[in-house]
Amino acid sequence: MAETGNVPTKDVARRSKMLRGLALTEQVSEIETPTLVVSSEGEAARHRESAAVLAEKLPNARAEEISNTGHVPFVTHPHRLAKLVRQFLHPELHAESCNTPSATPPA
DSSP, X not given: OOEETTEXXXXXXXXXXXXXXXXXXXXXTTOOSOEEEEEETTSOHHHHHHHHHHHHHSTTEEEEEESSOOSOHHHHOHHXXXXXXXXXXXXXXXXXXXXXXXSSOOO
């Protein structure tokens, strides 16, 4: 893979290296924007721990974990992720939980 979108892979790698060791944990608490932090049951433990820390540090965060999913719920269960996002954006319209697996995705 020579390209990642419009950015050459070598540039993506260089930028990723620049972020190593960058600790922004304390600055996260300054973000006041309502934030939905989503993790999935199939995530590696460190990813789930990172999501929990992020949700704890963000003053207006809502944490959700999508159960019975793997590492990429946006691919395997997009309807459940979309439901979570809709509930977050419009809580007055959605009273049911996203973690109730549905037999078929909504149309």
